[in-house]
Amino acid sequence: MTSETERKIIDAALKVFFKRGYAGATTLSIAEESGFSEKTLFRKFKSKKNLFDTAMLQKGLEMQKSFEESVLVDKKFENPREFLKTYIFNSLTLAEGYFEYFHLTASEKIIKIHEPMMAEFNFKMCEYIKKNIPNKKIDYPTFSLTINAFIYMAMLEKKLGHGAIVGSNGVAIDSLMEKFIDNLLLMIES
Secondary structure (H helix, E strand, O other), rough: OOHHHHHHHHHHHHHHHHHHHHOOOHHHHHHHHHHOHHHHHHHHHOOOOHHHHHHHHHHHHHHHHHHHHHOOOOOOOHHHHHHHHHHHHHHHHHHHHHHHHHHHHHHHOOOOOOOHHHHHHHHHHHHHHHHHHOOOOOOOOOOOOHHHHEEEHHHHHHHHHHHHOOOOOOOHHHHHHHHHHHHHHHHHHH
16 A cells, blocks of 8 residues: 555656656656655655656556546447547546556556556457457457557647647547547458
């Protein structure tokens, strides 16, 4: 169980690691962001690496639980379009709350203990997609990765770009998502 102090330090660490990267983040900047002393940070986590590893593991487990509860819903969808729209929208909504973690998994070297968790997470996504869009032609890991890439790029655009989920060409995410789904459906149907 994580104490309130540890939770605040972990949240601050993720913000600092996101802004500066692992190499650029200092324990002093993390301590300042958290509102605690560097001494408290070291007493709780021993080292910057241990703090990074702990923060990534805890946020990953938290995100996975939230994903299972809010995205992997047991529902009958009328057609693949309805499924994809719901799945992508719910994934975008969830990813927004875990963006620092999501970004760090893509940009920093992930700890070894984290890799099995990510593999399990990806397996669950693939099985969920397969259940809702059964098609022998689909390579589900690639299909899932394609969706995740779209979600990541949409979140990058929002967090680093315009402040609202808008593509660099000024098109709202709803329109981009519809076009993305159209393209996914074309691939499925071919």
